[in-house]
Every structure is written in C-alpha cells, then in structure tokens.
Amino acid sequence: MKAARVSVIAGAAILGLALAGCTGGGSSGGSSGGAAGANLTDKGPITYVQGKDNSSVVRPLIDKWNAAHPNEKVTFKEQSDQADQQHDDLVQHFQAKDPNYDVVDVDVVWTGEFAAKGWLQPLTGSFKMDNSKLVASTVDSGTYNGTQYAAPQTSDGGMLYYRKDLVPTPPTTWDAMMKDCDIAKQAGIGCYAGQFAKYEGLTVNVAEAINTNGGTIVGKDGKTVTVDNAKAKAGLTRLVDAFKSGNIPAEAITYQEEQGRQAFEAGKLLFLRNWPYVYNLAKTDGSSMVKDTFGVAPLPGMTGPGASSLGGHNAAISVYSKHKATAFAFVQFLQSEETQKFFVTQGSLAPVLASLYDDASLNQQLPYLSTLKTSIENAVPRPVSPFYPAITKAVQDNAYAAVKGDKTVDQAVKDMAAAIQTASAG
C-alpha cells in the first residue's frame, strides 16, 4: 500500500503546484479613498515606469531632466518588452499601493481599466493639461467617462503600404482598392492584407472597418454597446466579402504584423495595412524585394481617408505618488516640443504634437510623416473601457468566425453586442 500512498501524495503535490500557479493577485477594485487628493503640491525624487526602451530614448531624456532638476531626480524603472507583462506588473504595484511608481507609461487600451480602478490621478484642477496643441484623437484615448486621466505621450496609426510600380496612384476609397485587385490578379499576387489572426491586431482591423463606415463598438461612456447596427455591419461585411472573393488571400487569416510585412517585402502583396515601423524595414531589409517600389498612403475609407485605430502610449500619474507636483512637471516635460522631437528623430515614435507633422526637416528624415498625420488625425481610439479585455475578446471571437465564414455578419454582430453587455453587467 505504501507505493499507492506515495503516489497519492505525489499527485496531490503536483496538483497543488498546478493550482498555485493559477491564482492571480488578491481581490481588486474599490475606490482609492483620499489618495487622489494627497501630496498634490509635494516635490521630490520620482520614478518613471515604462516597458523596455527599445529605441533608447528614455535614458538620455531622464539624464537631461536630472541635470536641470537636481532635487527632483527621476529614476527609470524599465519593464519587460511584453505588453501583457507590463500590464500585469503595473496592476500588481497599483494593488500594493506602491508609492514608488509615480509616473507610469500606459498603453492606450489600459487607460479605462486603470482609471476605473481609481489608480490614476485625474488630470483636473491644478493638474489640467494644455491639450490645445495635441492631435485631438490622442487626447480621447486618455479620457475616461469625461475626465482626462492620462497624457498622450506617443501615438501610432495604420497606413496603407502599396506597390507604386503596379498602382501609380494609390486608392483613396475601399471600393477603389477592391477594383485595383484585378491588377494583383494579373500580377499573380495577393491583393490586400492586414492583421487578421485572432489577437489584438484583429480588433484593431475590425474596429477600423467599423469606424470607417461610421459605426462604433461602444459609446463615448465606454459602456453603452452600439455595435449592433447597420453601419457597423456594413463595415464588417467589407472584410468578410474581401475574404470571400479572395481579395484578401486566405492565408491572411494567420497574419500578425510581421507575417504581413514579410509577405509584402517578398512581393506577394499589392496592398498592406500596417504600422509605420514597416517603412524603414521595407526600405533597408536585405531580403526586401520592394525597396524602391513601394509607397505609403492613408488608409482607404468611404469617400476619403479611413479611420485608423490609434496605437501609442499615454503617461499617467499614480494616485499613490508622494511627489505629484514633480510627477506632473515630468509629464509636461514628456509632452514638450523638444521631447516630442527627440522621440520622433531618435526613436521614430509618432509625436502627439500636431505641429511636428508639418516640420520640413522632419518630413525629409521620415518621408511617411505627412501620411501618418492624415492617419492619426482621422484615427478613432479603441473603446476606452474598464472592460476592454472582455470587449476585445468579444470582438475577436465573433469577427474571426465571421471572416472565416462560420457565422453570418448579422449573427456575429449580435453575439458581439451580447458578449460585451454580459462583461459590463459583471
């Protein structure tokens, strides 16, 4: 019997470990009490938290700030380069009311969740930001329930990459682009692709299709579900029809950003929807076959430019910060023209200041800048909702089924609406 007993204990131990790995942090929620009203005028050393600094822009900036503010030094806490890990790291520190996470860099889609948890200092009263010089859509991405909680820091918008050797003038509307697909057919290549694998990129592309057609997924309050209407359906139908007709090649259902970029660089695609980072790679990659034969244009829309989904990051002040006056000054510093210029020249990060897009010397360095301006000016943020993870899941699951032809558009949109509703009903 001994062997059996040992096996039972071994089994229990293994199971225990399995479960131990499954539990997250403690219970969350609840208002932060008086934290949002404390330490408003205090100055002193602070910490800035951001994901991995891939373009090496943060440290030189902080050095510059520290030289000018010896009594209010900023320390840089660098997180991993995985968005999910950055999110979870922030959640854990906020739950622990960590006063050492003063200024945090949040992805645009986390703003609603963190704001509703009461972790972000509302940018009102003495902390009111001057948003007059910013691209308006970027401010929307930091605003939840009518209050601004996060200051736009960097932005990002989708652009249409096209083969100028095959299509001399890029299409400005979706219908025109679908007509151009005949050219792709003659050339024996795929016509259009975006990001259609089942992950966040699908939400980005579906939201673009819906917003371009004048539809929305949720209302301004981040709660009211608005996706079940004719305009949103028409938007999703465009993607579904393009898949059906082969204008979007079947393998695009597996594409994330990188697979699409590789296919475009290999000359297998006529049009590609992607982010600005592709520009430099397609120009300089040794394997790129389209170095001199591609151009960029705004995303095609109904009659003019389409509505891109907005990427980028916002800077926010933690309610648990002990030196909020310094934190606020540092956030303003991040948004200053000097810093924004440094971001774009040094790190190719899209600025949030509208004026920089018209800067002649910058346009020379980054030829896609004026196209990107059109994209970001027409961009619509993804829903700023505390239930964003549930919303994006509802959109992904149902849109994926629709573009694969497993579900009608009507049914997909209906299920999408119902699933988003169940999430916000708790």
Next chain:
Amino acid sequence: MSASNVVAPPTTPTRKRPVRAGIRKARRGQARWAIYLIVPSIVLLAVVIGYPVVSAIIMSFQKDAGLDPATGLFVQGGFAGFENYAHWLLQQCMNASGQTISCPPGNLGSQFWNAVSVTFFFTAVTVVVETALGMWFAFIMNRTFRGRALVRAAILVPWAIPTAVTAKLWFFIFSVAGVANAVLNTHILWVSDEWASRFAVIIADTWKTTPFMALLILAGLQVIPEEVYEAAKVDGATSWQRFWQVTLPLIRPALLVAVLFRVLDALRIYDLPAILTHGGGGTGNATTTLSILVVDQIRQGFNSASALSTITFIIIFIVAFIFVRILGTNVVRTQEAQQKGAK
C-alpha cells in the same frame, strides 16, 4: 513541475521484538528529531501550496468588481455564493438588465465545455500516441548495438528543449510559408484550420514528450533480467508471447507511473498551444485548453478566474484519484504476484 515535493511518511518499526530500554529511548529521540527536520518543509509547503489553494477557493466565492454607475469607478463585488461556478458550469451570464441568460459567444463562459473537451481530447490522443511511440523507442534504446549511446542522446534531445522554444520552433514550421507545407507540398493553414491546428499541437507535443515516456519505460525494461527471456524461449514462447506475457507485466509499474504523470501533465497543458496557436483554430477556440481559459479570464476578473481554476483543480484531482486507485491496486497485485512467484 517536478515531483520533488514528495514527503515520505516516517517509517515505523513493524516487527515486534524485545528491545532494551536504551534503544527504545534512542528511537523515540530519533522520531522526535525526524519531526523537527520535517517541520520546515511542511511549513514551506503550507505557505507555497496551501495558502494559494485556500486563497483561490475563498476568492472564487466573491463577485468580481463592478462599476458604480454614478462615478464610473469600480466597487467591490461582495459575496457571490456559487454564482461564479454557475457561470462556468451552467454557462450563466448576466445581461445589461440583470437577468440571467445563457452566455453569448465571445464571452469566456461560453467556452468552458469546449475547453474541457479540447483538454481531454489532447490528453487522450497525446498520451496514447506517446506511450506507444515511447515504448518502441525504449525497446530500441534497450538493445545492444553499435552507436547506441548516440541514438539514446538523439532521442532525448527534444525533451531537453524548453517547451516555449519547442512551441516557437513548431510555430515557424507550421506557418503558411513554413517547412511543413513545403515538405508536404500542401497549402494547409496549420494554425487556423480547426483540425489542422489540433493536430499541430498534438504533433508538437508528441515530438517533445515521447522521450520522457521512452526514458521511464526504458528504466522499467532495464531491470528485467535476461534469464526470464531465456526461460521463456526454452519454454517455446514466440516473440509476441514474450512481449505480452513477460515484458508487459514486468514493466507495468513503471509504465503506469509514466502514464499517470503524462495524463496529469497533459490535463494542465498551457504553454504549447498558447504559443503555437494562441488557443485559436477553427472558429477561434479549437485549441483553447482549460489552462488557457484560466489565463484569459485572469485579465477579466480574478474571482471568476479563481472559480475556474478551482474547477480545473477538481477535474484533475478526480482524474488523478481514479487513476491512482486503479494504479495502486495494480501495483500491489503485481508485487504480491511477484513475491508469490519468487517463493
């Protein structure tokens, strides 16, 4: 995860024999010492295993935080009773007006039974295939031939590669323009087709874990003395009979332990499908296992996720319990039979 946390129960003397008081005293002292030595590890286990388990169960009876409509801020959800469990097991969701409805597609609750069947399907198929292939590999490794060391090392390589790396390797192999399609001269969408994505996971898992099975079975094979086979041969047993009547009964204990470990492992499978297919395929959830569903839910609410992980725990526990009962009796009977045979 390893089984290194096994705490062997202190052995007690079984045979009664008159002993002197001094020895008895020494024994008692020894027993006390043993307890002192074991206490730290028991405390450690209570902290790292007991606390999370209990905490998860407590959390699973709490509601997830909801929004206060006036402020737009989250407020504590309060006591939930079995609501979180009903959400998963009975697919009950709440609609906007607070009525209980069946969870719509796109809500994680609607995926529970799908995830259960996917998990059990993976477990059944991978364990059967890996056991069969593992046994074959073990027989090869057990033979004496030139280059045996090389073959043994080669077979063990996949097991030595971390699962995440394995998953990424197969991700590239199964991409549309990848090696799999080039070699087979096909155009299969391995990570998005319903059955192709499932087979992709099964193939990758088999590639990775067969060496583990082979190793454990090999350990069982190597303790079988050569004389047993010789005796069987003298008795005129065919090679088929030798396998069924001699080899299989003798490796049965090792084989069953190996299968138990694999079943428990496969029921918890997360990393391979998470990286290889992101739980996708088919209508989007063809390879979503229970563990993937738990991690998805963590982003939407800890308390509901705790309920799901507790359900997962109970499912695996039941499977393990059934298995250990059968395994236990089998092990005992084999030992008794062997002892009888030896006498």
